[in-house]
Amino acid sequence: MKFSEDRIRHISHLIFDDLKKKSCIEMTNEAAVLNDIKRMLFNYFKVEDQVDDFVRQKIRSYSRMIAEGSREWDVMYDKLFQEEMTKKGFSS
16 A cells, blocks of 8 residues: 555654653654654655565566466465565564
8 A cells, every 4th residue: 555645744643642642762852753753654665665566576477377356366465575575674
């Protein structure tokens, strides 16, 4: 799922407000913390989009056609997506 910049900014503010409310971290520079959250979210979604493109291309490259939306395609996509995200340093 691709998010707009406005949506990512909104999510970052929600995360920031929650961290601030729960006193999860000490904030000496709130603007820097908010910017770091935004940067991390932008980077994560950028990597997620790249991995999505890579996985879709990989499935299309198979000699046997696998129909998108089929159970087999969904299982293959999820498996490859998780493997690539783990390689990029993101694990679930």
